[in-house]
Amino acid sequence: MGRRHRRSKVTRVVNLVKKIIAFFFSHIGLCALVVGYALLGAVIFKAVEGPHEAEIQAQVKAAREKAVDVVWNATFRVNRLDSKQWKKTVLDEVKVFKTVCMQSIRKGYDGKEYGKQAQWTFTGAFLYSLTVITTIGYGNTAAKTYIGKTLTMLYAIIGIPLMLLFLTNIGDVMAKIFRFLYAQSIRLKFRLILWHKKRKAAKIRRANSLVSRLTRGHRVKTDSSVDSFGLGAGADVEDLLTARVEMEQLEVVKNYSNPGITSFQVRETAAAQLESVTVPISLVVFTMLGYLGVGTTIFKVWEGWTFLESFYFCFISLTTIGFGDKFPSTSVSNTDEAQEKLVITSIYLLFGMALLAMCFNLAQEEVQNKTRWIADKFRSKDDDDD
CATH class of the missing domain: 1.10.287.70 (Helix Hairpins)
Structure with a gap:
């Protein structure tokens, strides 16, 4: 009985150690x-x-x-x-x-x-x-x-x-989070497109209904449909027909006359893009340059450096080159302000290197996809030649 009790204690201790090790190798850990x-x-x-x-x-x-x-x-x-x-x-x-x-x-x-x-x-x-x-x-x-x-x-x-x-x-x-946010932005873009198309289609349907009634010789009183096209209470058949001709010239009726097919096409396009979403390299570079720009502004204000010197320090630091010819020298003192600057510099470097790793991850994925696409292109061309 005592042996079993000791074994259970050892097992609990071993499991606890495993959980601690697993935690330390998790993202938060x-x-x-x-x-x-x-x-x-x-x-x-x-x-x-x-x-x-x-x-x-x-x-x-x-x-x-x-x-x-x-x-x-x-x-x-x-x-x-x-x-x-x-x-x-x-x-x-x-x-x-x-x-x-x-x-x-x-x-x-x-x-x-x-x-x-x-x-x-x-x-x-x-x-x-x-x-x-x-x-x-x-x-x-x-x-x-x-x-x-x-x-x-x-x-x-x-x-x-x-x-x-x-x-x-x-x-x-961070790459997964960034990719998720980018996918959400794509979803939002297509939702706005669908909303815009539905709104236009509903507007055109009201206009067609109104004009068809007027062409059969009926006078229409001022209503919300007329007001939506900017026509006043004294609008007659000729005014409404002129409005329709202008709309046809703008090809509004042609583009939005069948909203069902248009919405389906938009959804198909959105699904195709979200199925294999990759962040463009241009957006990755813009994100990294934005972070470098924030650091450049901070150190330019602190040290009185030029814009180029500040950008140079941030770039050399985040790429781990670290020549040492530039450093926040005014921070090397015992004042509270100087200590705060050193803390902010440490946080900037630590988060910046993680951001740089994220950018490399996203850029690598995009380059691999482009390389695969080029290889498939050449392979299909060789097959056509054969």
Whole structure:
């Protein structure tokens, strides 16, 4: 009895683990896993690299303050008339300060002021984590300690495959959603066409009925049918016949005289298009350019860049080229506004790469269909020649 109880417990635990694993590899689970992994990286790299950055900045600040004090004191201690001695004292202290700066640069000092500018804030570390697993690698922020470099390699080994899985999965889901919305737009278009045709057909039927009664010698009082054609209460047979002639000249009667067949043809066309709906490449390119345009506007306002520079940064980032020659430099500070900018930049990159994966998915499908169509065209041509 005890063995059965233990087996049932083990079975429940195994099933629970399977459910957790299945959830993490679902669409929502993958999103949560990637974001959670990036947050974990932010915590780790901030804890490892943050104190090192603060220590180096503090050392440089202390050396600079010491050099200023030495120069100030030398002005009073050294004979003011002896310029050589004063210059020698100041020069020696400047050399000491230069040595401290060079040592700090080798350890990762980048010239930022202690307590005012820092790369390894939580949001900065989060953006660094994203640039690692997305392989963008701007290079403006990099691990300086041996522990940080080792953790970066281990972090990338797990994070890059996870990110590729995320982009493949989410890109496929977004492609299905986009395809569904495109299909709905096609349905809406044909519904509007059908509504327009039915409305025109009903209008023509009222006009034909009205004119046929008048041609048999009946006078018709003003009603809704007359008003619908813009004829006043004093309309007579000649006016109505003139209206009909004008309509016939416009071929309205010819086009809409049989609404049943027309509606059937519209429905057949809609069904044929919805059966094998594919998003046009032009719409895919327009969507991607629109997203790049949004990012271009944002960074142009933030950084004061030109339109081309902003578009260049967004394109280089989303294609994971990441030269690093452009980066939101004004965001590298400890102010709340700068931290918000880093968060928005991270979200823009993460969603943008998923959108890019969706566009590649849709474009690939369209290219495959076009290639298949061309192959069938040539195959049928060869059969005709035979």
